[in-house]
Amino acid sequence: MQIEYTEDQEQFREVVSRFLQAKSTPIDVRRLMASNEGYDQAVWQQLCGEVGLAGTHIPEEYGGFGFGPIELGIVSEEMGRHLYCGPFFASSVMAGYALLNGATEAIKSAILPDIASGDRIATLVLDNLNNPEKVGSVLKANDEHVVSGTAPIVVDAHIADLLIVAASTSDGLGLYLVNADADGISIKPEEALDPTRKISRVSFDGVSSERIGGLNEESLNLTWDQICNALAHEMIGGAQHLFESTVEYTKVRVQFGRPIGSFQALKHRCADLLMELEFAKAATHHAAFCLATSEGEPFAASMAKAMASDTYMEAARAGVQLRGGIGFTWEEDTHLWYKRAKSSEVFMGSAHMHRERMMKMIEIAPSHNTGEQP
C-alpha cells in the first residue's frame, strides 16, 4: 500500500492547484455564493473539458480518466483549499460513486460519460445525511417504481439535470433515475449555512421513476466511505488554507509593540493545531491509499472523516479567534471557510457517528489494534 504520493500524483496536484488558484479566488467565491446558481458555467466547462476533473475517478470505459480515490482526493483537497463552488461534489463524487456501485451496466454506460464530461449534472438524493444505517427511512418506492417522500438536504439539486434517488423498496434499497423536471418533483432551494454549497429540499409526490439498480449494505457502506474520503480531503485542504493564512496573520499583526505571533498563547495554539492537522492529513491520505487497494483498516474512511471534522472546525475557530474582531467581519474571508467547516463537520456523518462506526468495525475485526504496538 502507498504511504506517500508518487511524482505523477504530485504533478497532477500542481495542475489542479494552478487551475483553481486562477478560477476560484475569494472574489469568485463571494460572487458565486451570492448567486442563485452558485457556480460559474464557463469555469465548470473548463474544469470538465480542458482539465477533465469531473471524470477523475470514473473508469475509462465510462468516459472518465480511470484514476481512483487517491487522485480524487487530490482534486478534492485542492477544491477545499480554494473553496471551489460548483457541482463537482454532488455530480461526480456523490452521484458518480452511487452509480458505479449500484447501477446496471446499461445505465452506467448511458449516464457516467455525461457526468464525466460535465454535459449533464446529476446529484444523489439521500433522505439521511447522518448515518448510512438510516438511509431509506423516508424515501419509499413501490413495486411500480413510484417514489414518494422528502429529502430535506440535497446538494446542488437546483441545477441538476438528473436525480439519482436512493429509496427503500420491498427488496432493499433501490436506486432510481428521474429527470429533475419530472412531474411530481418539487425542488425548493433552501438557505444554506454555508452559501458556497447550495442545498435544496426535494420532495417526491408519487413520481414515476426508472429503477436502475440498488445498494446493499456492503455497497452502500462502500459508497459512503468513498464519498467521505473525498469529503475529508476537501476538508483537509480547507483546514490547511485556514491554518496557513492564520499563522501568516499572526506574523504581521502588531499589538503591544510586537507581532502577536511572538506571544506563547498564540504560538502554542498554532503548534497544537499543526499537530492535529498533520495527523488528520496523514489519516485522510491513508484512507485514500486504503480504498485504492481495498487493503488496510476497514475503518480508515470513517477515521479520516472524524479527524477532518474536528480538525477543520478547530482550524476555523482559531482562524476567527486569532484574528480577533476583524475575523468576525463579513469583509474578511475567514468566515467563508468557517461556514464550509461547520457544514462539512456534519455532512455525511458527524465525528461522533464516525467514531461509533469505527468501533463497530473494530469489534467485527478484532485483529485490528489501536495503531500502536505494546
Add this chain to the structure above:
Amino acid sequence: MNPDEIRKEVSEWLDANWTPDRSLIEWRNMLLEGGWAAPDWPEDCFGRGFNAEQAAVVNEVFAEKGAVSAAQVGPRRLAAETILVHGSEDQKKRYLPPILTGEHAWCQLFSEPGSGSDLAGASTRAELVDGQWIINGQKVWNTSAHHADYGILVARTDWDLPKHQGLSYFLINMRQPGVEARPLRQMNGHASFNEVFMTDAVIPAEDLMGGEGNGWAIATTTLSIERQGFARGRTPTASRKPTEGPIYQELATELEIANEPYTWYPQREGRIDLVLPRAKETGAIEDPAVRQEIARLMCLSNGARLAAASAAAQRKSGSNEVIPAGSIGKLGASVIARQAAHVHTMISGADAMLSGPDSAEEGMIAETLISVPAISIAGGTDEIQRNIISERVLGMPKEQRSDTGPFRDIKRNVT
C-alpha cells in the same frame, strides 16, 4: 548492495563465526572487526555505510540465527551517535568500540536543578587548570548514571559570553572520586534517574569535544537524536528467549542492568495495547461514552503513526521540505499517553483506586495512571516542543528575551 547480497554476506559470515560459546566481549570484538557491529555507521568508522533498510536486513539475519548483536540499550546510543557526528578521530577510536562491545555504559549529564527547560542556562563550571578541565556543579535526571562508566556533559567554560556561547561539551569518566551519583525517587516509586554531583572532577584536555564554546550546537544534536527516540517509542527490547550457551547468560545480565530504568516506560506511553482487551473484559466497551473515547485514542495513535511514516517517506525521497516530525511526534506521544490514561480510568472506574499485584493487569494500569505525566516532561516538555514547532517549523517570531548579554549578569535560580 541490494538486500539479497547483504543477506548472503551476513549469513555466510555468521555461519563461519557465530557460536554461543564465546564470551560476550570476545564475540562483540569479532563483530567490530567484521564490520557488523554498526552496519549503518560510516565505513571509516566501524560501519558499512548502510542505509536504514540495508541495516534492517542485517538485523533480520541476526535475529533469525539468534546471534547476539552490539550493545544497544540505554543512553550509550545517544553518546555514540553524537560522538559519531562531532568527535575527533581520536575520540571516535577510543570511545566508540567499547560502546559497541558493551564494555562501557554511558549517561547524559545535561539538565541541572537550576536549568531544566532552559538547558542553555547550565551553570556547572568547567575550568582549565594546568592542562586539564576541573568540573564543579550538579546535574539531574541522569538515567543510568549510577552504573555508567562515562558521561556526555555540558558545562560552562566562559561566564562572560552570552549563555549559548559559553558552553562546552565534554566526555567525562564517571569512575572517579569527584563524581557521585545518587538515585532520585520518582512519583511512581521507581528510581530510574540520578542526581550527579561533581566536585573538582577531572577531565583530560583531549576529552573536550568539538572545541571550546561549541557545546550548545553539539547538545542540540544529542537532543534531536533523543526526541526521535520518544516519537518512535522506546519500549525495552524483550530479552531473547532463553537459549543455550554462556553468551546468552552474559547478555541477559547486561540487559537486566541496562533495561532496569526502563521497566515503566511502556506505562508512561499509556499502554494502548491494553485498552481494547480491558474494555472487552470489563464490559466497558458497551458504554457509548467509553466507545467515543477509545475511538478518539485510535484516531490519535493512528494519526501519529501515519504522519511519522509519511514524514519518513518524504525524507527518503529527498524532499527538502522542513519536516517537523521529531517535535510533533514527541508532542503527539504526550497527547496519546494522556488520552490512553483517560480511557483506562473510564474503563476501570473505582478499581483505579487500587495499585499493586491485586489490581488490574497486575498493577500495570495503576502504574500507567501515575507514570504518564513523565512523557510530557522528559526530553523537553510539551511547552518547549510547542515553542520549537511554532518558531522553527511555522516561522513564528521568537519570544522577547531577557537572557541576552554576558551569562554572569543574567538572573538565575539561587542554588
